[in-house]
Amino acid sequence: xxxxxxxxxxxxxxxxxxxxxxxxxxxxxxxxxxxxxxxxxxxxxxxxxxxxxxxxxxxxxxxxxxxxxxxxxxxxxxxxxxxxxxxxxxxxxxxxxxxxxxxxxxxxxx
Amino acid sequence: xxxxxxxxxxxxxxxxxxxxxxxxxxxxxxxxxxxxxxxxxxxxxxxxxxxxxxxxxxxxxxxxxxxxxxxxxxxxxxxxxxxxxxxxxxxxxxxxxxxxxxxxxxxxxxxxxxxxxxxxxxxxxxxxxxxxxxxxxxxxxxxxxxxxxxxxxxxxxxxxxxxxxxxxxxxxxxxxxx
Numbered sequence: 001x002x003x004x005x006x007x008x009x010x011x012x013x014x015x016x017x018x019x020x021x022x023x024x025x026x027x028x029x030x031x032x033x034x035x036x037x038x039x040x041x042x043x044x045x046x047x048x049x050x051x052x053x054x055x056x057x058x059x060x061x062x063x064x065x066x067x068x069x070x071x072x073x074x075x076x077x078x079x080x081x082x083x084x085x086x087x088x089x090x091x092x093x094x095x096x097x098x099x100x101x102x103x104x105x106x107x108x109x110x
Numbered sequence: 111x112x113x114x115x116x117x118x119x120x121x122x123x124x125x126x127x128x129x130x131x132x133x134x135x136x137x138x139x140x141x142x143x144x145x146x147x148x149x150x151x152x153x154x155x156x157x158x159x160x161x162x163x164x165x166x167x168x169x170x171x172x173x174x175x176x177x178x179x180x181x182x183x184x185x186x187x188x189x190x191x192x193x194x195x196x197x198x199x200x201x202x203x204x205x206x207x208x209x210x211x212x213x214x215x216x217x218x219x220x221x222x223x224x225x226x227x228x229x230x231x232x233x234x235x236x237x238x239x240x241x242x243x244x245x246x247x248x249x250x251x252x253x254x255x256x257x258x259x260x261x262x263x264x265x266x267x268x269x270x271x272x273x274x275x276x277x278x279x280x281x282x283x284x285x286x287x288x
Contacts, residue, residue, distance in 0.1 A: 007168040007184055008244065012229040015246060059246040061168070063184040083184070 001074065006081050007061045015059040021045075022052035022066050025082065048072055054082065119211045119267055123274045129285030131217040133277055136262060141210060142194040144179075144187045145202040153200045161192060171242050171255055180242050180255055211270035215277065216260030219284050224261065226280040228254070232261065248276050 001013040021044050028036040045051070049072055055065045064082040069075060119137055126133040146154040146165070155165050162174035166181040177192035194203045215223060221233045230245045232254060237243065241256045250273060253264035265273040 009169075011245070014229065059251050060244045061183040062186075062244075081184070 001076070003055060003065070003067055003076055004079050005057050005060060005063060005065060006079060007063055008057065011057070011060060015057060016055040016065075017058045019054040019056060019064075022054055024054060025066070050077070055079075119270050120213075120274060121271070123271060124213065126274065126278045126281060128278070128281040129217075129219075129288075131215070131219060131223065131281045131285055133274070133281060134214050134216075135212070136214040137210060137212040138178075138190040139207070140191050141206045142189045142192075143182065143202075143204045143206050144189050144194065144197055145185055147200055147202065150200040154197060157196045157200065158189075161196065163189075163192075166242070169242055171240050173240070180253070182242070182253060183244060209267055210264050211267045211273065213263045213273070213277070214257065214260060215263060215281075216257070220260045222284045223277065223280045224254075226283070227276055228252075230254075232256075237261075247273060250276075 002010050003013055003016055004010050005015075023040065023044060026040070028040050049070055050068060051071050052066055052068050055067050057063045057065060065079050066082050067079045068077045070077060118135075120135050124133060124135045144154065144165075151165065158164050158179065161177060163172050163177060163179045166172050166179055166187055168181055171178060171180040174192070178190040180188045180190070182188045188206070189197075197203055224232045227248050228245055230243060231237070232243070234256075237254075237256050239256050239258050243254045244252070245254065246252060247263060247265060250265050250269045252273075255262040255264075263273070263277070
């Protein structure tokens with residue numbers, strides 16, 4: 001399995017550390033209800049198809065990456081830096097080579 | 111400032127010679143990590159420009175007259191052999207001079223040595239002079255910089271002896287193939 005780091009290019013999966021679902025990026029606001037926190041911490045989809053998760057390029061550039069992949073074909077479809085573009089990169093490369101994730105297709109049951 | 115007696119990072123393990131291959135110590139005298147503060151990358155770029163350098167793009171490096179700068183990770187670069195004072199206040203600066211063990215691997219077949227230890231295509235065709243990559247040397251986090259006649263390999267100082275052993279073994283096996 002290979003993952004494309006937006007900064008380093010295509011790399012072996014062993015360079016990355018898996019964190020979990022990309023849902024972790026949607027942290028509830030301060031003062032949010034218990035249900036929101038419960039969903040944030042514990043409730044996850046288990047899709048057959050497109051899914052998004054977080055990987056850390058630990059043996060590389062130390063970037064957090066949101067990877068879109070297909071759980072049925074194991075294809076890695078796209079990846080993007082999690083950090084805001086402002087701080088994400090150095091000048092001369094204002095927009096990281098990010099690919100837009102394909103729109104979520106509803107496969108089978110919805 | 112108090113000047114202490116520096117200890118050789120490699121404790122006499124280098125150089126290693128195997129046929130035409132050579133592994134030699136090459137740790138820069140001064141290494142400073144530069145991480146521009148939010149929104150100050152432009153100012154850092156200007157300050158580095160006055161030093162004859164600039165912020166390198168991912169996977170790149172720049173050479174000045176006496177100094178050099180390498181991309182070393184997301185939003186980070188290593189300034190070599192230069193006083194980072196002009197960057198004070200616009201970037202997070204950390205002295206890492208004693209944190210790294212740097213080696214130079216040269217001689218025909220250096221790329222074959224690396225291909226035994228690195229899961230990355232570092233052959234000259236895909237890794238031109240001046241190019242930089244963060245990756246793993248076997249299980250060690252490492253940084254690679256392509257030189258005119260070989261490659262520079264950076265590992266954490268605590269990994270120096272392990273890195274020499276791994277590289278010396280790979281060099282011996284490549285040299286044995288003639």
